Amino acid sequence: RNTIALIELDQPCLAEREIRHFAEPILLLAHEDRERLLDAERGVTIEYRPSEPVYDPERSPQCFKEIVIEKGEIARGFAEADRIVEGEYRAGHQEQLYIEPNGVIALPENGGVTVYGSLQCPYYVHRALRVLLGLPEDRVRVVQTETGGGFGGKEEYPSMIAGHAAILALKSGRPVKLVYDRLEDMVATTKRHPAVIRHRTGVKRDGRLTAIEIDVLMDGGAYMTLSPVVLSRGVIHATGPYRCDHVRVHGRVVMTNTPPNGAFRGFGAPQTQFAAEVHMERIAEALGMDPVRLRETNAFRPGDTTATGQVLGNDCSAVKVLRDAVKRSGFRQKHRAWRGTNRGIGLSLFFHGSGFTGGGEVKLASKASLELTERGARILVASTEIGQGTRTMHAQIVADTLGIPYENVEVEAVDTARVPDSGPTVASRTCMVVGKILERCAREIREKLGKTTPRDYLAKNGSLVVTKEYAGPDGLYWDDDTYRGDAYGAFGWGCDVVEVEKDPITFEIRPTRVTTVQDIGRAIHPILASGQIEGGTAQGIGYALLEEVSLRDGRMANAQLTNYIVPTTLDTPAIDVTILENPYEYGPFGAKGVGEMPIDGPAPAVVNAIRNLGIDIREIPATPERILKASSSKSVA
Amino acid sequence: MRFTLNGKSRNVEAPPMKRLLDVLREDCGLTGTKEGCGEGECGACTVLLDGLAVNSCLVPFAQIRGSSVTTIEGLRGDHPLQHAFLVEGGAQCGICTPGMILAAAALPRGATRAEIRAGLAGNICRCTGYTAIYRAVESAAAGRPRRRRRN
Numbered sequence: 001r002n003t004i005a006l007i008e009l010d011q012p013c014l015a016e017r018e019i020r021h022f023a024e025p026i027l028l029l030a031h032e033d034r035e036r037l038l039d040a041e042r043g044v045t046i047e048y049r050p051s052e053p054v055y056d057p058e059r060s061p062q063c064f065k066e067i068v069i070e071k072g073e074i075a076r077g078f079a080e081a082d083r084i085v086e087g088e089y090r091a092g093h094q095e096q097l098y099i100e101p102n103g104v105i106a107l108p109e110n111g112g113v114t115v116y117g118s119l120q121c122p123y124y125v126h127r128a129l130r131v132l133l134g135l136p137e138d139r140v141r142v143v144q145t146e147t148g149g150g151f152g153g154k155e156e157y158p159s160m161i162a163g164h165a166a167i168l169a170l171k172s173g174r175p176v177k178l179v180y181d182r183l184e185d186m187v188a189t190t191k192r193h194p195a196v197i198r199h200r201t202g203v204k205r206d207g208r209l210t211a212i213e214i215d216v217l218m219d220g221g222a223y224m225t226l227s228p229v230v231l232s233r234g235v236i237h238a239t240g241p242y243r244c245d246h247v248r249v250h251g252r253v254v255m256t257n258t259p260p261n262g263a264f265r266g267f268g269a270p271q272t273q274f275a276a277e278v279h280m281e282r283i284a285e286a287l288g289m290d291p292v293r294l295r296e297t298n299a300f301r302p303g304d305t306t307a308t309g310q311v312l313g314n315d316c317s318a319v320k321v322l323r324d325a326v327k328r329s330g331f332r333q334k335h336r337a338w339r340g341t342n343r344g345i346g347l348s349l350f351f352h353g354s355g356f357t358g359g360g361e362v363k364l365a366s367k368a369s370l371e372l373t374e375r376g377a378r379i380l381v382a383s384t385e386i387g388q389g390t391r392t393m394h395a396q397i398v399a400d401t402l403g404i405p406y407e408n409v410e411v412e413a414v415d416t417a418r419v420p421d422s423g424p425t426v427a428s429r430t431c432m433v434v435g436k437i438l439e440r441c442a443r444e445i446r447e448k449l450g451k452t453t454p455r456d457y458l459a460k461n462g463s464l465v466v467t468k469e470y471a472g473p474d475g476l477y478w479d480d481d482t483y484r485g486d487a488y489g490a491f492g493w494g495c496d497v498v499e500v501e502k503d504p505i506t507f508e509i510r511p512t513r514v515t516t517v518q519d520i521g522r523a524i525h526p527i528l529a530s531g532q533i534e535g536g537t538a539q540g541i542g543y544a545l546l547e548e549v550s551l552r553d554g555r556m557a558n559a560q561l562t563n564y565i566v567p568t569t570l571d572t573p574a575i576d577v578t579i580l581e582n583p584y585e586y587g588p589f590g591a592k593g594v595g596e597m598p599i600d601g602p603a604p605a606v607v608n609a610i611r612n613l614g615i616d617i618r619e620i621p622a623t624p625e626r627i628l629k630a631s632s633s634k635s636v637a
Numbered sequence: 638m639r640f641t642l643n644g645k646s647r648n649v650e651a652p653p654m655k656r657l658l659d660v661l662r663e664d665c666g667l668t669g670t671k672e673g674c675g676e677g678e679c680g681a682c683t684v685l686l687d688g689l690a691v692n693s694c695l696v697p698f699a700q701i702r703g704s705s706v707t708t709i710e711g712l713r714g715d716h717p718l719q720h721a722f723l724v725e726g727g728a729q730c731g732i733c734t735p736g737m738i739l740a741a742a743a744l745p746r747g748a749t750r751a752e753i754r755a756g757l758a759g760n761i762c763r764c765t766g767y768t769a770i771y772r773a774v775e776s777a778a779a780g781r782p783r784r785r786r787r788n
Contacts, residue, residue: 097763099673099681099732148671148732149763182674387730387764527726531769535729538766561678561761569754569767577768 004159005131006124011223011260013132013163019048020222022555023188023259025160030168030176053257055554057196057219060254064220065228067235069249069307069483077211077246081202085283089199089275090619091603093549094192094542096264097566100148102157102189103179106165112139113166119158120150121424122382126416128159129166144414150386151539152263155426156225157189186559190262191549193218193230193253197238197275202246207289207297209244212307216251216272221260227253230261232357234268236487237600239307240276241318241351242298247307258554263426265536266599269352270543274620277348277604281611291335291608292326295349310486315584315592317493317519322349324578325495329515334499335612342502343512346608349495350600353488354593355429358478361489365469366423368434370398370441372464374455376408377445379438380465381422383430384414388595389528390430396524397435397588401442420467428593431524432490433470435588441466473586490584490592494518496537496601499573500609507624507631509610511541511573516601519580521592526579529594533577536598542567543599544606548621640701642667643711653699658682660698661708669709669735673761680760683736684708690743692759707742709735717777718742727773729764736760741774748778 002016003009015026026046031037054060078084104117112135119125122142129140142162147154161178168176180188195218202211216235220227235251284291299318305311325347326332334345355361369380377398385391395409402409412419422434444466449457457464478485497515502508514537523529546565550557558564565571583590603620610617615630639648642665651660661667661684670693673681677692684693685707712719718738721727728734737760744756753774754767762770 098730099679099761099763100671100730101673147730149730151763182676389729527769531726531729531765534766534768535764536766539763560676561674562676566761566763567766568759568761569757572767575766575768 001131001134003131004163005128006156006159006225007228008224009131011225013160021257021259024222025164028164028168030172053554055256055258055551057217057254057256060256062255064224064253064255065231067231067251067483069235069247071307071309072246074211074213074246074248077244078202080210082205083203083286084200085203085279085286086200087198087279087282088618089197089278091195091271091274092621093194093261094264094547095186095549095564096151096153096191098149098151098153101180101182101185102154102161104158104162104165105175105177106162106169107175108169108173109141110139112141113169114141114143115162115166116143116145117158117162118147118154119144120147120154120384120386120426122384122414122416123421124156124424125159125162129162132163133166133170142416144384147384147386151265152267152426153189154386155263155424157262182561183559186564187556188259190225190260192264193220193227193261193268193271195219195234195271197272199275199279201279201283203283203287205287207287207294209242209298211246212239212244214238214249216249218251218253218268218271219256219258219261220253221256221258223260225260225262227261229357230263230268232268233353234272236308236353236357237269237351238272238276240273240280241300241349241493243300243304244298249307258551265539266596267427269596270540270600270603273350273600274603274607277350278607278618281346281608291347292322292332295322299349306487308487309484315490315521315582317580317582318349318351320582321493321495321517321519321580324580325497325515325517328517328576328578329497331497338612342504342613343499344502344609344612345497345499346605346610346612347495347497348601348604348608350597351491351493352428352593352597352600354432354490354492355488356427357487358480358485361433361470361472364423366434366437367420367467367469368422368437368441369420369465369467370438370445372445372454372458373410374458376404376454377402377442378410378412380412380419381434381438382414382416382419383422383434384425386425388430388532389525390425392528393431393524394435394438397439398442400589401439402446428595428597431591432587432593435524435591436586437468437470439588440468489586490521492518492520492592492594492597494597494601496605498602498605498609500606500613502613502627507627509545509606509622509627511545511606513573514541514575514602516575516598517578517580518597519582520594521584521587522581522590523579524589524591529579530577532594533579533598534575536596537575537602538567538572540599540602541572541606543620544603545621545623546571548623638698638702640703641705643707651698653697655698656694657684657696657698657701657706658693661693667708667710671732671735673732678761679733680740681733681736683739683760685739685743688743690740707739709739712738712742716742718773721773721777725773725776726769727765733760733762737762737770744774746778750775
């Protein structure tokens with residue numbers, strides 16, 4: 001079937017009658033000689049009958065998904081308020097910009113096809129190929145090759161090019177290699193969803209929030225891809241980590257005639273928490289209140305309920321990370337002292353749910369296996385190493401549970417012919433969810449072994465492979481129809497303080513220091529966990545200040561590293577990381593997710609630092625052009 | 638055409654305008670040099686040309702006659718920078734790492750943090766936020782970290 005199977009089957013592998021965006025694949029050409037292939041391309045003519053494209057999500061004729069979250073009675077909340085603060089916030093596309101572009105090799109093999117590729121989710125590709133080619137499960141094999149970065153950009157897109165390479169390989173009976181160059185990768189592959197977010201908030205004079213009303217509109221691009229789940233995470237995080245009895249969040253993700261947007265680290269939450277945290281700053285300004293005190297007053301505490309009605313446990317550390325970051329950075333003193341200078345300081349408080357949203361983990365029913373070896377154990381999971389430390393961290397969890405040296409644990413290559421489906425490598429779930437399944441496998445092996453050595457056990461009993469399936473904490477409840485219940489097994493908590501300088505001539509904003517405090521339950525490998533926080537923070541700085549996708553007629557006009565600017569060493573400030581460890585009962589050794597949360601905080605903290613300079617910015621990236629424009633209009637009160 | 642590759646004299650036949658990057662990967666079989674952008678912006682293809690860090694995607698093969706080229710393979714896996722990147726978390730996904738290490742190898746001895754930042758500004762890392770890379774470069778220069786014990 002001509003489709004790239006994901007949530008829906010709406011995206012064709014090759015367009016048949018209609019193209020919805022300019023980068024849509026129509027036909028495939030292959031040749032062993034690259035130069036001759038480019039010649040052949042010149043021989044192809046395609047005639048198009050144009051129709052009116054839609055580039056503005058506000059005018060989209062098609063909604064992919066609409067979600068409403070309701071808590072309490074919003075009208076009552078507004079009636080209780082002393083002040084009502086409104087605002088509209090905008091965030092643009094962001095390109096993942098892994099340094100290794102998307103690429104695959106397909107081989108006709110075993111009456112089917114084998115695909116090697118730079119990818120995050122081998123079983124997504126496996127399913128897409130089965131549906132596309134109509135092949136049985138055992139005729140499709142997907143092997144992950146060493147992957148040069150993903151950040152969500154190799155979550156769903158590899159299914160597309162794997163499909164293209166597989167069709168060519170089956171047609172020609174020869175291996176086919178398909179590697180995008182940078183321009184192709186930037187124009188065609190998925191990006192972070194642009195969003196327009198409107199807030200209307202009721203607040204008491206003392207700073208207590210009485211009503212939060214939020215409207216979220218995301219641009220999904222031409223096909224659905226993962227947009228419904230991106231929206232879901234976005235709306236669930238839209239209030240920021242604040243308690244309020246009366247909440248209404250309305251979210252939509254709609255079609256436009258631009259390349260489909262998709263997964264990118266943070267997955268909807270960076271957009272909505274950017275809006276939430278800049279809005280909080282504006283509420284503090286409206287009340288003439290210290291921004292730290294406003295956040296302290298409203299931040300979630302253990303026992304509070306989120307917008308979906310989830311009751312937070314003792315692992316809720318919002319106030320703790322806030323106070324710690326404020327203290328370490330000297331926020332209050334600098335915030336006062338720097339007013340009227342070219343220096344500014346801003347903060348953001350944020351949270352991030354670990355694992356799939358709502359009933360997602362139950363539906364996935366991930367499996368992981370552990371095989372006893374003579375030296376120790378071999379891990380069998382489909383969770384990929386994409387630079388975040390999967391292999392190291394999983395091996396540590398298994399070694400510590402078995403009580404054996406780390407060196408005695410092996411990790412099997414990610415190959416669908418050999419490893420069970422432990423779910424996609426996304427959603428900050430690889431440690432907390434898959435790591436936990438491995439811990440359970442290891443515990444069972446340890447029990448079975450008793451005092452026997454692995455060598456003796458194997459000699460006596462033959463092989464031993466333990467496979468376990470995801471089992472959530474007891475009492476986790478979610479209703480997808482009403483959007484009520486426990487949205488995530490656990491949330492991580494973070495606070496960023498960003499210091500900036502404004503160049504008075506060029507209007508560039510230079511971040512000079514980030515102080516970040518993040519509670520991730522437990523850092524299984526502190527150097528790797530810090531690396532996730534440092535790297536995610538740097539990407540967040542890029543999102544805030546530099547990274548702008550310019551679309552012209554629905555096509556990325558700056559699809560080059562020359563003019564799509566990601567942070568270099570000179571753009572990245574010193575990043576001072578503190579990890580707090582408030583263990584989560586159901587995570588392996590107390591761990592929660594860490595991969596995504598760090599990208600939620602920098603954008604609002606940067607924009608709030610710019611507000612501290614007296615400049616009213618409500619759209620990111622805060623480029624010099626936007627700073628200039630905002631500086632020449634009215635400034636922050 | 639004759640040039641020195643990783644300390645050994647080599648004679649390689651390739652079109653004069655072929656990118657040094659492709660000559661290294663395709664004609665010499667050294668795939669440690671990576672392509673990230675093909676336009677000299679990302680630094681993933683950095684090699685040392687007569688001791689200077691250059692983007693091999695921008696160097697035509699004709700230009701290296703008689704020169705000495707060092708790729709990541711030339712550091713043979715036991716260079717102090719390689720150990721330091723491993724221990725300090727200076728590499729995550731690893732795609733920028735060969736170029737980053739060669740750019741770091743071209744830094745002056747005793748480079749300050751500011752000099753390291755400036756010297757690595759042509760090498761983009763999307764994973765680390767650079768902090769761990771600075772730590773690695775500084776610890777390699779200071780003679781740390783100790784070599785990892787072999788099994």
